Amino acid sequence: MNVLELRASLALALVYVLRMLGLFMVMPVLAVAAMDYPDYSPLMVGLAVGGYGLTQAALQIPMGMMSDKWGRKPVILLGLAVFALGSFIASQADTMAWMIVGRILQGAGAIAGAIMALATDVSRESQRAKVLAIIGIAIGFSFYLAVIIGPLIAKSWGLAGIFSVTGVLAVLCMPLVKWVVPNGVKVSSGDTLPQKGQLAELVFSSQLWRLNVSVMVLHMLITLLFVQLPVTLLHFDMTLDSHWTLYLPVLGVSVLGLIIMMGMARGRTPKSYLFVGVSLMGAAFLGLALKDNSWWVTSAAVVLFFTGFNYLEANFPALVSSIAPAGQKGTAMGIYASFQFFGAFLGGMLSGIVTNIFSPEAAYLVGAISTLIWVVVLSGLKEVSRVKRITMSLDNTVAPNHHLSAKLMQVSGVLEVTLNSNSNAAYLKVNRDFNAVEARKVLESG
Missing domain, CATH: 3.30.70.100 (Alpha-Beta Plaits)
Known part of the structure; x- marks a missing residue:
């Protein structure tokens, strides 16, 4: 990569890290910290955790298309401003209802497509994969970092502090986008951004819909987990600020599991490995659904969950890229991202409703049953070679x-x-x- 491409990739990766940190830091904290609000209920917690996914899902494709008309940077700056506004509203909220309003506004800053398009604009074809890989690694890194530091920030400044930090980070991203990221020649590419005329065809594609439903269930389950798990850990006398002592080794072991699975797959994505990933997540939810779990059973279940999650999260986008028709990857990935974020909303809603009516164990059991339906969906997926x-x-x-x-x-x-x-x-x-x-x-x- 030349200096311009390196500068662009690192700056855009940093924008992604700072923005996603804000979204992810809330996940391991909110279910416990929200108990202090007067209108607390499991349903409100579910909406607060997953609410951002609703607007993200609705606006992901339109915002990408808008960047073709208005330019990449104006759309990214607009999205960051809306995201920051939502963060500051959530930080000042004295009820869960207002916090949910802030979370929904956060989701309205749906700029993932515009950022990827800008990365494409400022890089040569021969170096584009490297630029996008750097950004992809940054997204994964932000999740692991957020899950660990979220509880620590909550201990010092509370939930309001997390949202305030999130808003400030979004504001700090703006000068990065404006002055550090170079201006590229806008290229409207069907392999980069969604194209309106391709939507209907790809939504009903016999293979792509299976991957879209899969990523929806995947993110439904991780949201469901984070609505329930922080409360489960309280049963082991683990204060919120000590939850990182579980998350850090669990994530480390699960990454090792991912590396082993990827090595055994040898650059391919066999369908049998997808079933293994789903089965690991199903076994995790079955373990968590048992009453009077020990700390060791809970820890083992979370390791199983994240091993399966990491493998599927890493491989589904590559499968979408391989299956999508030439010149239509942008549309396929836009639809995929919309299902992904809708899954987060669905997970929060489902977890809250089931816990309200039944119990936390019932919510875990719903997660386990979902993996059985998921296996049926994946069974019709054809194996494809990486292209x-x-x-x-x-x-x-x-x-x-x-x-x-x-x-x-x-x-x-x-x-x-x-x-x-x-x-x-x-x-x-x-x-x-x-x-x-x-x-x-x-x-x-x-």
């Missing part, structure tokens, strides 16, 4: 047509071709045998 996506510019003198597509399909390693006359580009799905020189000659000759 690489290439975007190549068309010569202005060459008209996109079926003849050109047919010639490109004959190039070594090309699996799928989509020509786009609006962006004057050829979108290719290729394997390791792809011959870029041969493809460029075809595009130049027409």
Whole structure:
């Protein structure tokens, strides 16, 4: 990477870390800290934990499309401002109802698509995967860091302090976006951002809907876990500020489990490994649903949960990328992200309702039953090989047509071709045998 690409990737990764820290720090804290509010109830806790997911799900695709019209940075800055406003409202809330309003506003700052598009704009095709990988690593790092430091910040400043820190971090991101991230040449790419005309086709895709439902259930379950687990830990006389002593080793062991599973898979994503991931999460919820659990059983269950969660969270996006048609990855990922955030909302709602009517153990049991339904959904998923996506510019003198597509399909390693006359580009799905020189000659000759 050159200096410009390195600066862009690190700055955008930092923006992602600071923003996601704010969202994630609340998760291991809110269920316990919210007990001090006058209108406390398990249902209100569920809404407060998952409420941001509703607006994130609704606005993820529209905000990405808006960045094509208004520009990346204006949309990102707008999203950060709305996110900060929601954070400050939540920090000043004296009732859970107002806190939920703040959380819903936080979710309205749905800028993930615009950030990824800006990263694409400021990087060369040959270096784009590295830039996006740095941002992806930052997202994962922010989750682990937030789960550990959230309880510690809550001890010193309370729940209001977490929301205040979140708002300040969002404000600090603004000068980073404005002055540190370089301005790129905006490229409207179907492999980067959602395209309106592709939505209906991809929502009902026979394979993609299984992954969309899967990521919805995945994030439903992690939200359900964090609505229940902090309260469960109180039964072992663990104060909120000591919860990190469980989370830190558990996350460490689960990451080790992820590394082992990824190593055994050897760069592939066998369907059997997906079933293993789901089974680990189901076993975790069954263990947590048992009454009068010991600390060791609870700890083991949480290790199982995060091992399965980490593996599935790491592999589902790659599967979406492999299955989505050439030139339509942006739309496929936009739909995927919307289901992901809706899952967070659904998890909070489901956990709150079941706990209100029955018990925390019943909520864990609902999580276990959900994994059985999930296995049925995944059973129809076809195994696919990992592919690489290439975007190549068309010569202005060459008209996109079926003849050109047919010639490109004959190039070594090309699996799928989509020509786009609006962006004057050829979108290719290729394997390791792809011959870029041969493809460029075809595009130049027409």
